[in-house]
Amino acid sequence: xxxxxxxxxxxxxxxxxxxxxxxxxxxxxxxxxxxxxxxxxxxxxxxxxxxxxxxxxxxxxxxxxxxxxxxxxxxxxxxxxxxxxxxxxxxxxxxxxxxxxxxxxxxxxxxxxxxxxxxxxxxxxxxxxxxxxxxxxxxxxxxxxxxxxxxxxxxxxxxxxxxxxxxxxxxxxxxxxxxxxxxxxxxxxxxxxxxxxxxxxxxxxxxxxxxxxxxxxxxxxxxxxxxxxxxxxxxxxxxxxxxxxxxxxxxxxxxxxxxxxxxxxxxxxxxxxxxxxxxxxxxxxxxxxxxxxxxxxxxxxxxxxxxxxxxxxxxxxxxxxxxxxxxxxxxxxxxxxxxxxxxx
Numbered sequence: 001x002x003x004x005x006x007x008x009x010x011x012x013x014x015x016x017x018x019x020x021x022x023x024x025x026x027x028x029x030x031x032x033x034x035x036x037x038x039x040x041x042x043x044x045x046x047x048x049x050x051x052x053x054x055x056x057x058x059x060x061x062x063x064x065x066x067x068x069x070x071x072x073x074x075x076x077x078x079x080x081x082x083x084x085x086x087x088x089x090x091x092x093x094x095x096x097x098x099x100x101x102x103x104x105x106x107x108x109x110x111x112x113x114x115x116x117x118x119x120x121x122x123x124x125x126x127x128x129x130x131x132x133x134x135x136x137x138x139x140x141x142x143x144x145x146x147x148x149x150x151x152x153x154x155x156x157x158x159x160x161x162x163x164x165x166x167x168x169x170x171x172x173x174x175x176x177x178x179x180x181x182x183x184x185x186x187x188x189x190x191x192x193x194x195x196x197x198x199x200x201x202x203x204x205x206x207x208x209x210x211x212x213x214x215x216x217x218x219x220x221x222x223x224x225x226x227x228x229x230x231x232x233x234x235x236x237x238x239x240x241x242x243x244x245x246x247x248x249x250x251x252x253x254x255x256x257x258x259x260x261x262x263x264x265x266x267x268x269x270x271x272x273x274x275x276x277x278x279x280x281x282x283x284x285x286x287x288x289x290x291x292x293x294x295x296x297x298x299x300x301x302x303x304x305x306x307x308x309x310x311x312x313x314x315x316x317x318x319x320x321x322x323x324x325x326x327x328x329x330x331x332x333x334x335x336x337x338x339x340x341x342x343x344x
Contacts, residue, residue: 029247030111030187032257033058034129034235036072036082040255040264041339045071048086048101052343056084057258058105060343065099066092066194066223076233077130077164079246083233092194092223099196101223102213103232106344108290109146109186115173115239117145117187122173127154127189128243129167130234136161137221140192140204142213143171146185150177151212155204166234168243174207183290185344189237193230194223259287261343268304268335273328279308280324281334282316289318289342296339297323304335311336318342 038057046055048068053061055070067090076083084103092099115123127141136158143152154169180186192199192214200219201212222228234246249257269281285293295313307328314322321338 027247027249028236028238028244029249030107030125030237031058031105031189031235032261033254034233034246035080035248035254036084036233037251038255038258039072040258040262045069047089049090054262054343056082057262059084060104060106061086061102062104063092063101063193065094065096065196066090066101068101068193068223070103073231075132075231077132077166080130080233083130083132083231086193086230088193088223088226088228091226092220094194094196094220094223097196097198099194100199100213101193101195103191103193105189105235106146106185107187107189107237108344109180109182109184112179112186113181115179115187117174117179118177120175122175123239124170124172124241126168126170126238126240126243128169128234128236128238128246129232130164131156131158131167132162132164132229132231133158133222134161134227134229135222135225138218139221140214140218141169142188142190142192142199144188144190144211144213145174145177146180146188147178148188148211149209150174150179151201151208151210152206153201153204153212153215153218155215155218162229164231170241172207176207177209191232192218192221194220256287259285260290262339262341263287264337264339266335266337267323268300268333269323270331270333271328272330273307273325273332275329276326278324278326279328279332280322283321283323283338285319285321285340289340290344291342292318293321293340293342295321295341298337298339300335300337302335304333306334307332308334313338 073085
């Protein structure tokens with residue numbers, strides 16, 4: 001029996017938000033951990049004095065000039081409970097052409113392949129987020145491909161210091177360039193704290209064949225002020241030209257999405273060794289990784305190790321890690337904490 005048809009191409013919520021194609025689902029947000037809830041490393045205050053540092057999951061913290069700290073914070077706007085807080089501890093004028101300080105999220109190509117960027121069918125996207133800073137100024141976000149050969153700079157203004165403000169940036173789909181659609185960096189979002197001249201675009205809201213994340217007006221809004229603070233949360237990236245309400249996914253779902261790129265796990269195993277052949281224990285990962293990961297073994301908090309010298313790890317695939325010792329003799333046991341990373 002037929003009950004008619006439903007036109008699902010476009011719907012409007014009670015709040016008046018338009019849910020266009022690609023957004024009418026609980027996974028409209030292409031940002032992972034946008035509410036800053038997941039903090040698997042639990043490192044507390046992280047000193048950011050180089051590239052590829054992390055506090056909360058999935059947000060890269062990077063600098064080549066100046067230093068800032070980062071940590072998960074309970075200061076948040078209404079509707080959120082956590083944010084990412086960055087605080088400048090060593091200032092920089094960004095005098096070097098390639099100097100840089102930023103927060104970034106690198107999105108896997110598989111998660112943005114439907115945008116069809118680099119083709120005539122490229123879709124527009126909208127970024128939205130809540131931000132608070134002690135420095136009221138104009139800031140920028142760079143949108144780039146993985147090879148940093150295509151770039152679009154969007155700007156936003158923090159009007160009042162130490163006040164939560166909601167910002168949106170709409171980006172027209174890029175019909176040029178090469179955009180990764182596999183497990184590599186598909187789309188890079190880079191919140192600029194400061195940058196040198198080589199990353200400064202002539203103007204905002206234009207696609208360039210270059211590596212740009214700022215304009216002259218947004219080249220160093222934060223890093224010249226010692227003690228300056230910058231909070232961010234509620235980060236969402238979605239298809240379309242309208243920012244819709246934040247996509248609150250369950251904590252378990254968000255955690256699993258983060259664990260595709262990083263996880264820690266506690267393991268213990270025991271065996272008998274003869275001192276000649278390897279004793280090997282296999283540790284399954286909680287979530288299949290993006291690619292074959294790198295691993296670091298941390299000590300067992302309970303000191304659970306006997307006759308298992310010089311342990312090494314071997315990545316079998318994206319699902320399991322082998323831990324071995326060739327010098328184990330007799331009853332052997334080993335435990336520890338594995339940090340497993342497949343970050344972009």
